[in-house]
Amino acid sequence: GDSVTQTEGPVTVSESESLIINCTYSATSIAYPNLFWYVRYPGEGLQLLLKVITAGQKGSSRGFEATYNKETTSFHLQKASVQESDSAVYYCALGASSGSWQLIFGSGTQLTVMP
Amino acid sequence: EAAVTQSPRSKVAVTGGKVTLSCHQTNNHDYMYWYRQDTGHGLRLIHYSYVADSTEKGDIPDGYKASRPSQENFSLILELASLSQTAVYFCASSESGTKDTQYFGPGTRLLVL
Numbered sequence: 001g002d003s004v005t006q007t008e009g010p011v012t013v014s015e016s017e018s019l020i021i022n023c024t025y026s027a028t029s030i031a032y033p034n035l036f037w038y039v040r041y042p043g044e045g046l047q048l049l050l051k052v053i054t055a056g057q058k059g060s061s062r063g064f065e066a067t068y069n070k071e072t073t074s075f076h077l078q079k080a081s082v083q084e085s086d087s088a089v090y091y092c093a094l095g096a097s098s099g100s101w102q103l104i105f106g107s108g109t110q111l112t113v114m115p
Numbered sequence: 116e117a118a119v120t121q122s123p124r125s126k127v128a129v130t131g132g133k134v135t136l137s138c139h140q141t142n143n144h145d146y147m148y149w150y151r152q153d154t155g156h157g158l159r160l161i162h163y164s165y166v167a168d169s170t171e172k173g174d175i176p177d178g179y180k181a182s183r184p185s186q187e188n189f190s191l192i193l194e195l196a197s198l199s200q201t202a203v204y205f206c207a208s209s210e211s212g213t214k215d216t217q218y219f220g221p222g223t224r225l226l227v228l
Contacts, residue, residue, distance in 0.1 A: 045219035095215030105157035
């Protein structure tokens with residue numbers, strides 16, 4: 001079936017360090033999946049961080065980047081230098097580009113950035 | 116001015132009791148969704164709706180009903196709450212053309228005792 005696996009948390013890094021949160025997916029019933037990173041800040045709902053719909057393309061937002069790699073079925077989230085304000089829960093998700101509309105989420109990765 | 120709001124933000128319910136979770140969106144979106152998240156797991160779809168007065172089942176609809184009385188409002192109803200329904204519940208909305216880009220509310224933490 002369709003599924004998403006991501007780095008288990010919690011993850012703790014120091015401010016200005018680099019970050020990578022791994023995400024791999026299985027899209028057996030979705031021919032051309034769209035890939036997403038959502039973020040949930042404390043007390044708020046999930047927000048779309050970035051979306052990539054084409055294999056080989058990179059999405060970026062707020063200093064975060066993720067590249068849609070169809071060969072390795074991966075969509076890792078990276079940031080060169082994190083800030084304390086990046087502390088949140090990050091969710092990788094996949095969705096269909098047509099037909100089915102459902103989002104399939106990973107379990108989330110809790111990130112804490114220490115000052 | 117949050118576009119998707121949920122109420123209550125947290126609730127304690129008794130086993131066998133009725134629970135209603137409410138969601139309101141000001142995005143003017145046609146699609147609305149209810150997800151639940153259990154600790155250590157991803158969000159799973161319970162019910163969704165693409166038009167007022169109509170609801171559809173998601174992956175895990177058993178034990179839940181949904182109601183969409185207007186475009187803006189979408190409720191999730193637990194007629195007989197059970198311990199296994201303790202979770203965080205998220206509501207979301209999306210446009211028809213980009214259904215998989217969803218906008219979420221802050222969540223409702225439900226504890227069933």
